[in-house]
Amino acid sequence: MEDANTPAAARPLLSLVPPTWDTAVRELSMGERAEAGHSLALAFAADPLSVYLLAGDDTAGWAAERLWALHVRIMRYTFAAYRLRGVVTATGPDYDAIAMWTPPGKFVDDWWATLRSGTWRLWYQLPAEARRRVFDELVPALHDAREETMGSRNGDCWYLGYIGTKPGARGKGYASRLIRAMTDKADAENRPMYLESSSLDNNRLYAKFGFEVKGEIKLTRGPAPVFLYCMVREPQPSRLQASVTQSSNEDGVKA
Structure with missing residues (x-):
């Protein structure tokens, strides 16, 4: 039996995963782009916006693997x-x-x-309809909505662009932990925060942190808005944000 007083360095190594990764919030580096991009792709695989952007008629005949590879590429550029x-x-x-x-x-x-970031490559890599949905519809709509909503504070707010949890890791409070870490920072700086959500379920999660x-x-180039x-x-x-018990399924959503 191990002595409780045994120094940590002398205890047997049970896992090579850094123990703090399961409990702490950490910043990712550019060198983690591939791993993060893959996780984001899993988190956003069923996101209404992600599906909408790639669900044009010109991808109807694509193999699922080809569509998935493009989705992963988009997430890596976004990261x-x-x-x-x-x-x-x-x-x-x-x-x-x-x-x-x-x-x-x-x-x-x-x-x-x-x-x-390589995002410019999407102009050539996206099929025609996806290119129109991204560059002609989505990007201008996001820009205009944020300016209209935030007004003179548009340049003085924290912006949550994306937050997603891999399907097998949902229900563990991970998304709440990530949000709480940044709301604490915004409160310390006395700054507002802004996001766009593609899920009514997640709206309820954000509301617990004070988002309204x-x-x-409204994106309308598909058969359903x-x-x-x-x-x-x-x-x-x-x-500074009190503990929030979240009940959302924490899907990958925009944001």
Whole structure:
């Protein structure tokens, strides 16, 4: 039997996974792009927005593996853009939940981030209808909705671009942990927060952290419209976020 006083360094090694990864929030580096991109792809595989963007008539005959490879590529480019201009955080032992943020005054759609992240390649890699849905419909809609919703505070807010949990890791509070870490930071800075959500279920999770729906985006190029809900959280410096018990299924959603 092991002595309780045995130094940690002398105890038998039971796992090579850093023990803090299951309980702490950590920032990801660009060198983790492949692993993070794959986890994000799993988290967002059934996300209404992700499906909408790639569900045009010109992909109807694609093999499932080809469509999946494009989805993974999109997530890797997206990760790189947020890592260049913002902060990407994760929790769980195997990139189980990931959140991508931009701080006040930073945006992922400027030319430098688009070039360095490789996002520009999507113009050539996406099929025609997906290209129209991304560049002609979604990107302008996100830009205009945020400006309209935040007004003069658009450059002074924390933005949650994406948050997703892998299917097998849901229900463990990982998404709540990632959100709480950044709401605490925003409260300490006395700054608002903004996100777009593609899931009514997750709207309820965000509401527990103080987010409120302020508007919506309607995407209409598919057979059925897809809605994104613009949500704002006002700073709450008087009470750095109390413990929030979440009951959402924590699907990968925008955000």
